[in-house]
Amino acid sequence: MNTLKVTIQKSGLMRYYSQLDLVRILERAARRTDLPFAFTQGFTPRLKISFHNGLKLGVEGDILATFYFHEETSFVRLEENLLPQLPHGLILKP
């Protein structure tokens, strides 16, 4: 499995969304792209993503996350496709 470690910067209104909300936002954004994202197995497949830190509700800042793909995907390709699907207040950094 190919992985990509990225920093997700949360700012503005997006600071009011929880870590669980962030998972939902990223999964739905990912589904709107054609990128080869990996999903979990099981009854309810979810976007495979792991977070290395969290932020309190209402706080702006960086979240370090790992995305999983079933083919090699560069940060440039990820950003090019995923960023337009993200709400204002979320950006991706390598």
Added chain:
Amino acid sequence: MDWAQFQKPQRYIGNEWNAVSKPHDGRLKICLCFPDLYEVGMSNLGLRIIYGLINEYESAVCERVFLPAPDLAGYLTQTGTKLFSLESKAALDTFDVVGFHLGCELNFTNFLAVLELAGIPFEPSRRRDIIVMAGGLVNPEPIAPFVDVFFLGEFEAKAEEFMEVLKRYKGREARLEAFAHIEGFYVPAYYEVATGEGGARLVPKTPSVQFPLKKVHVKDLNTSYYPTRWLTPYTQIVHDRAPIEIARGCPHHCYFCQARCVYFPYREKKTEYVLTQMEEIYASSGYENLSLLALSASHHSQIEEIIDGAGKLFKEKRVGIALPSLRVDDIVGRLYPRLAALKKVSLTLAVEAATVELREKINKHIDVDAVFEARDVLRSLRLRTIKLYFMFGLPGETDEDVVAIAQMIRSFQRALGVKVNASINIFIPKPFSRFQDVAMDSPENLRRKRQLIQKELGSFPLRRYHISFSTQERSFLEAVLSRAGREIAPVIFRAFVAGARSDSCEETFRWDIWEEAFRDEKIDFRQYTTSVHPRFNPHYTAGGAV
């Protein structure tokens, strides 16, 4: 504003994916309100249809507002801040029209709470510019004194005329007068209630206004508007999936059912339109769960093609597809191989009555035994839970019928080996259903019947089933509010002033407040449930549905 000071601030941000933001200047401004919390309101399809439809007009802007939770409501009151829309945060009283979805009678006090928080006067005569509109109601009379104009039926059918009136006429009075002359619009101020023999009647004050009132519906679901740029929440909502409507109305005629009459006549959407909309909604939202919505999905003449097509479209995409209204005989019969291909199947069965005899009396024809005969088939469907719906207090019901509810829950659990979620509700005779004129079962009887069910279930392990009973007092209130006339408006107002809110919710429902409100207004609420109250007289026709 620092939203972090409120619980679940996500409810008030208004920046969801595909939310529409347009500058207000020069546009007609409409704000839609579902008077319940965000998570509930955002699950409503009607609101989304109207939101998308009005925003299609370049000359208009349509925004949303929901009932703020008590913490924000308290803050607004204390700081003298007027309730505002989610998108632009503009105060509600700066809009041309605030449109309320009042499909649930138990939201009437929430509706008044929103008016108060928005600083909109309760009496239409004291409103300066704003028009308070309400739709989704079956019986508008109980809240008619607070509403400027009702919409009866499906808004898509008259959206063009609605926009035209707002464009052509400026000022509240001129607009209301124009609405009063269009089919589907009901402006209560243009009518008075005459009481006499045979109950209350609505009498137009001027002969030119719509009379008799009629509800309107779209003729063709294939060509009528459906929102495909799906407004996708960032936080969890009650029904967290995107529904694709495949049919409206119901071809069956269960005697207790109000929905059949409300959504009459039965119309289907063709496979090609269903599939195109599914594809567009998924592409615009990325929703991981879609559902095929209808009152009775099994009856759709192209249901096989639709399930096959959906399976093909979403095969590789790990999308859950729910068919919440399949008939049990169809699941175990012709649809089984197709459902197995969908991987994830939820089984919801509206059994309503547990014996064949009682189902016969309420005209609900389903073959429940088919489930037990096909238990192996069903066990292979990877079901996690099944959901069962029952009613008690039905006309012609015996104690054996009631006890059979518990027995059936047990049989389902044993046959399928999964957890059973059962919802057991009190039958309420609703206007426009075949049973509209029957009396509700007495409180004593209902209490006794509930005990019969609980006693029968007593020895059965809790982890294998979950039962929810509807609250008796709440069911009575719902019956009263759905069957009463305008005379009950002062009771609703009193209950609201005394603090009644979110009456549909177990935790917040306060029967003592309502009881006192009825007492203070000297209205005996029992008269509405024991028989047909002489004042109950539906003022519009349901288009021949009854």
